[in-house]
Amino acid sequence: MSEAGYHIAILGATGAVGNRILEQLEQSTIPVKSVKLLASERSVGKQLNFKGEPISVELAEPDAFEGIDIVLASAGGSVSAELAPEAVKRGAVVVDNSSYWRMDERVPLVVPEVNPEALRQHQGIIANPNCSTIQMVVALKPIQDQFGLNQVIVSTYQAASGAGQSAIDEVIAEAQAYIDGDRAIMNDDAHILPVKGDVKHYPLAFNLLAQIDVFEDEGYTHEEYKMIEETKKIMLGDPKATAIKVTATTVRVPVIIGHGESVYFEVADKSATRESVQAAFAGADGVVLQDDPDHQIYPQPLLAEGSRDTFVGRVRRDLENEGAFHAWIVSDNLLKGAAWNTVEIAEQLVKDDLVHVPEQASWK
Amino acid sequence: MSEAGYHIAILGATGAVGNRILEQLEQSTIPVKSVKLLASERSVGKQLNFKGEPISVELAEPDAFEGIDIVLASAGGSVSAELAPEAVKRGAVVVDNSSYWRMDERVPLVVPEVNPEALRQHQGIIANPNCSTIQMVVALKPIQDQFGLNQVIVSTYQAASGAGQSAIDEVIAEAQAYIDGDRAIMNDDAHILPVKGDVKHYPLAFNLLAQIDVFEDEGYTHEEYKMIEETKKIMLGDPKATAIKVTATTVRVPVIIGHGESVYFEVADKSATRESVQAAFAGADGVVLQDDPDHQIYPQPLLAEGSRDTFVGRVRRDLENEGAFHAWIVSDNLLKGAAWNTVEIAEQLVKDDLVHVPEQASWK
Secondary structure (H helix, E strand, O other), X not given: OEOOEEEEEEEOOOOHHHHHHHHHHHOXXXXXXXEEEEEOHHHOOOEEEEOOEEEEEEEOOHHHHOOOOEEEEOOOHHHHHHHXXXXXXXXXXXXXXXXXXXXXXXXXXXXXXXXXXXXXXXXXXXXXXXXXXHHHHHHHHHHHHHHOEEEEEEEEEEOHHHHOHHHHHHHHHHHHHHHOOOHHHHHHOOOOOOOOOOOOOOOOOOOOEOOXXXXXXXXXXXXXXXXXXXXXXXXXXXXXXXXXXEEEEOOEOOOOOOEEEEEEEEEOOOOOOHHHHHHHHHOOOOEEEOOEHHHOEOOOHHHHOOOOOEEEEEEEEOOOOOOEEEEEEEEOOOHHHHHHHHHHHHHHHHHOOOOOOOOOOOOO | OEOOEEEEEEEOOOOHHHHHHHHHHHOOOOOEEEEEEEEOHHHOOOEEEEOOEEEEEEEXXXXXXXOOOEEEEOOOHHHHHHHHHHHHXXXXXXXXXXXXXXXXXXXXXXXXXXXXXXXHHOOOEEEOOOHHHXXXXXXXXXXXHHHOEEEEEEEEEEOHHHHOHHHHHHHHXXXXXXXXXXXXXXXXXXXXXXXXXXXXXXXXXXOOEOOOOOEOHHHOEHHHHHHHHHHHHHXXXXXXXXXXXXXXXXXXXXXXXXXXXXXXXXEOOOOOOHHHHHHHHHOOOOEEEOOEHHHOEOOOHHHXXXXXXXXXXXXXXXXXXXXXXXXXXXXXXXXXXXXXXXXXXXXXXXXXXXXXXXXXXXXX
16 A cells, blocks of 8 residues: 555546446545546546546556556456556556456456455456346345355346447437337437447337347357356356356346346245345345335335445245245446446455555466 | 127227227128227217228217127226126127136136137136236247146236326336436326326336236235236136246336246256257247347347237256246237237137027126
8 A cells, every 4th residue: 555545547437337436436435545547549638527636538558557556447358358467567456347357267256245255366356247247146145145045047127328328328319219209210220239249239218138248159148148157256256156056037128227137046044034035135235125015115227326235125935936035136237236346346455455466466 | 690790899999908909800800790899988989990980989888788799898907897797698708808807717818829728618708818928828838738837937027008008108208308307307207107006106217117016915016916827827727726836026117018028937848958949939829939149139029019929039948957948028018918819819719609608607
């Protein structure tokens, strides 16, 4: 630690998540000595405020990391692949929001409420999990701890903002075209979703797209494999572990901010009841139980927007499978699903005195 | 059968479903001798066209059913409770779209592709199932037949039109307010959803409402019990049967027409493969397999709108549970989910020569 705090760089500072990382850093407990904003050439010179002071965006290049203690990165996989090791070489610890490093055995994949101890093994790069994974494991952690977790089957309802600002703009334009009765314009507006780099694009407004990320083996999407493997790496320490069965169907819905998840889960302790499961959720870090059917209280994306918490409701025991339950989980995918979890990892690193690159680090 | 065809009455003719029943009847194989349109007082005198001829709406009252052979009803539970027996007393067979009669032991609950034989037991009233149930059982019928079905876990993504025209209008108004940046107006616009008769109302535009119909025991909604009990009554003949475990989480999404369903199912025949399951779907009546990940082909509400078919895609074997699979099922909730299934039941009654009320009918 530098004398009065940490020198922090935000890589990809101008994106929807980068912006929110800056906001979350302002509100965090991390003692900040300086903030450097890094992005690609076309954003250089733009200004963003940190605690009332304007900061100019600088070019993201290897030497920009000289003197930096912590890098908070949200610049996409290819940029992180190239620049994260460069930052580590220069002594910085990188918390990376892209999917590039998540399955690397040298890289802890961390949700501070779930597996903070994994940070102790870091070699300079720490990965922030996928948005839909984070909110699910935060909610399921108290269940795993108190009742043992055998199986998880999740169907997601994911917001457009998970695909970036351009996807948000596209859905809003499509929705206006739909309201105006112009389906042709609506179809013309689809350039990004379901997946920016894929061949075909479809409107999401007033529609459902059962494809998030590209298709891979067995008809599963990359997003579905992320949810399966990341959940296992975070909860069990190994993406191929079999102690908990995990499966996912991921669907993009016409919501701007806030992912919903319908989760079926089976616990080992068959004495678990609806009430004891609700109590476990209510007592967990980062979780807010919103579950009062008599008063129509249940999690909603519009209500979760802007909050760091993960909201859990509609808790029910399965009526035919002993030890099985259902829950409805909602969180702001840009905050707990991205910016806040990234900053929270950095807070945890500071708290545990882990803001240093070990001698034997692979990338040093 | 009357000499040149059947005298048909549409009860609730002016609603979103009633309108579509008239359209579907125009296109059906039923020999129609006359069509009578019935509705409540405020719609009397309105005109609708049938095969180019204008027909005036008349008052729905008991004597309006004199001389009618078939009643296609979509007027809500309380109206059906009162008027369906009156129609039967006057010799008409009633196909009812409300939920009122569905669990009555004297009333067959029918999806013609799944349990047409149940019609043979009718006593004058036949119930049309819930929209979200119909598309699921149509898709799962070939699976039950070919592989045996042990378990179904469904999460729904249900369109606003399931709650009627006023819900559609509300979501469109809310979406415009959201686009215009006025969240206060958006909240003010919520008067119907999630449930017309319930205490609180929330915006659905760019949001998710994990409540369809009112809450009942154990934290389940009435819609969830409908899906569980109707599926069992249709597929097993008894709403409390245990040969197939069925559970549901039902969620309203900001789509206007077309319900989506993420369905996990376990079969008895463990030799079932992804390919044999896909082939079963492809060969089933009323089902269209839309499942080509390599070309980004999967069911979408905007593509299903206006079709009588149920679309199935994203078929995958579960990677950790033997004999378990996933599918994504989409159908036009106003057609196969309501108007078309109602008319299709009437077609089946005509085909099987069942358009008569038996002597021993309860309501005669």
